[in-house]
Amino acid sequence: MQLRPSNSALRRRLALVALAGFSAFPALAQDSSKYVNKLAPYVSSPAKVVDRMLELANIHPGETVYDLGCGDGRILIEAAQKYKAKAVGIEISPKVAAEARAHVKKAGLSQRVQVIEGDLLQADLTGADVVTIYLATSLNEELRPRLEKFLKPGARVVSHDYAVPGWKPTEVVEAEGRQKHRIYLYEMPPVKQ
Numbered sequence: 061m062q063l064r065p066s067n068s069a070l071r072r073r074l075a076l077v078a079l080a081g082f083s084a085f086p087a088l089a090q091d092s093s094k095y096v097n098k099l100a101p102y103v104s105s106p107a108k109v110v111d112r113m114l115e116l117a118n119i120h121p122g123e124t125v126y127d128l129g130c131g132d133g134r135i136l137i138e139a140a141q142k143y144k145a146k147a148v149g150i151e152i153s154p155k156v157a158a159e160a161r162a163h164v165k166k167a168g169l170s171q172r173v174q175v176i177e178g179d180l181l182q183a184d185l186t187g188a189d190v191v192t193i194y195l196a197t198s199l200n201e202e203l204r205p206r207l208e209k210f211l212k213p214g215a216r217v218v219s220h221d222y223a224v225p226g227w228k229p230t231e232v233v234e235a236e237g238r239q240k241h242r243i244y245l246y247e248m249p250p251v252k253q
C-alpha cells in the first residue's frame with residue numbers, strides 16, 4: 061500500500077486493517093462473508109469535503125455521478141439534491157449498501173439515485189459524467205484502466221485524499237475539517253489516455 065507520510069485517521073485505520081485484518085472495524089467484522097475489501101474500509105468523507113468534492117466536479121443538472129465505494133450514500137444524496145444529478149453508488153459491503161439505500165429512500169431520492177451492491181472493479185461506468193472515489197492508492201491504481209476504458213472525454217474524476225497513480229491532476233485543493241483533506245480533480249482528456 062502506498063500511503064503519504066501524514067497521519068490522517070483513514071491512513072491510521074488502513075494501516076491497522078493491514079496489520080490486524082478487520083478487527084479495527086467492528087462494524088465490518090460482522091459483515092457478510094461476501095465482503096472482500098481490505099483496501100478501502102468504510103470511513104465517510106466529512107460533509108465539508110463532500111461539498112468541496114462536488115463543487116470541484118462542476119456537475120450540471122441531469123449529469124450522472126458515480127461514487128465508487130459509496131459508503132452510506134452521502135455523496136450520491138448531495139449530488140442529487142444540490143446538483144439535480146442522477147447518481148449511482150457501487151458498494152461491495154451488503155450491510156453498507158443497505159444503509160446507503162435506506163438513506164436514499166429516506167431522502168425521497170430513489171427515482172434518481174441507485175445503489176448497486178458489487179465490486180467497483182467490475183462496474184460498467186459507461187454513462188458516468190463524474191466519478192468520485194475515496195479509496196486507497198493501490199485500489200485507485202487497479203481502477204485506473206477501467207476509468208480510462210469507460211469514461212468519455214471531459215468526464216471528471218474527484219478523489220478524496222488519494223491520488224490516482226500515473227494521472228496528472230487538473231487541480232489539487234485542501235479542505236479543512238478536523239484535519240486536512242486533499243482533493244484531487246482529474247479531467248478525462250479529449251483523446252483517451
Ligand SMILES: C[S@@+](CC[C@H](N)C(=O)[O-])C[C@H]1O[C@@H](n2cnc3c(N)ncnc32)[C@H](O)[C@@H]1O
Nearest residue numbers: 097102103104105129130131151152179180194
Ligand atoms: C473510505 S469509504 C468511502 C465512502 C464514501 N465514498 C465517502 O466518501 O463517504 C470506501 C468505501 O468503499 C467500499 N469498497 C471498498 N472496496 C470496494 C470494492 N472493491 N467495490 C465496491 N466498494 C468497495 C467500502 O466498503 C467503503 O464503503
